[in-house]
Amino acid sequence: MEACVFCEIVAGRAAASVVHGDDDVLAILDLHPATPGHVLVIPRAHVRGLAEAGDAIGGPIWRAARRVAAALRASGLRCEGVRLSLADGEAAGQDVFHLHLHVVPRFAGDGVVVSAEWxxxxxxxxxxxxxxxxxxxxxxxxxxxxxxxxxxxxxxxxxxxxxxxxxxxxxxxxxxxxxxxxxxxxx
Structure with a gap:
């Protein structure tokens, strides 16, 4: 079984640029950011997706994401808005199977495209x-x-x-x- 990169980061065995950490979650910069300041909020406990995440995991993720969003707006990085995104399952675009919430600073002309046939x-x-x-x-x-x-x-x-x-x-x-x-x- 392949090691989970987020579990490796939580354990301190893989490098990450940490924005926030507490007993429940870790917030790190995305290695391939959509925009500068793109943060991933991950639970310290390994859970693959929403089906395994109860309130004890979801609540701290949401609280950290709100704090990170506020910090992005106050940081001096370009941030006119914030997009939260969570892919749950392969069909939804999840590529690392350790639950994580993207906190992406957005601004006019940032090049980020959210596409669908609405x-x-x-x-x-x-x-x-x-x-x-x-x-x-x-x-x-x-x-x-x-x-x-x-x-x-x-x-x-x-x-x-x-x-x-x-x-x-x-x-x-x-x-x-x-x-x-x-x-x-x-x-």
Whole structure:
């Protein structure tokens, strides 16, 4: 098994330009920055991605990222805005499988390109997507270590529910989980 470069940095066996460190996280400059001052906030504990990171890991990462963003703005480096980015999984572009949050200082003309084929979706489709996510939330505890991902056959289409304030849907029936498998605690 190949050694994790971030674990090597945390252990002091690999070089890094450290911006911040505490008991939970380390913030280091990216070796290949999008812009000068591009920082990576990494947990000291090895976790591959979001599915392994509970609040005890996510909270310190977020707090450090907010502090680093403020420091970037006050540092004298060019920083007119800050972009936070986290790739979770290979399909999302994660290339180092140790969770890390990019804190990238942005400015007009910086050459950073965020590209996608942004498409509009109809309100009906957005409401259907929102209903699916809402229906899954109760089965996904705040601590992701206590749930399993559903298999494809576990996923079912549920009708939208307009009983919640602020949501507009085409259906007023309540969603039923039917025979859909619940996510269960891993042993």
């Amino acid at each position: 498409r509009s979706r109809s309100r009906a489709r957005l409401d259907q997507d929102a209903a699916l996510i809402r229906a899954a939330l109760p089965r996904c505890p705040a601590d992701p270590l206590t749930w399993r991902r559903p298999r494809h056959r576990d996923v079912v289409m549920l009708p939208a529910c307009s009983a919640r304030p602020g949501l507009t849907t085409s259906s007023t029936s309540s969603a039923s989980t039917g025979s859909c498998s619940r996510m269960t605690r891993m042993s």
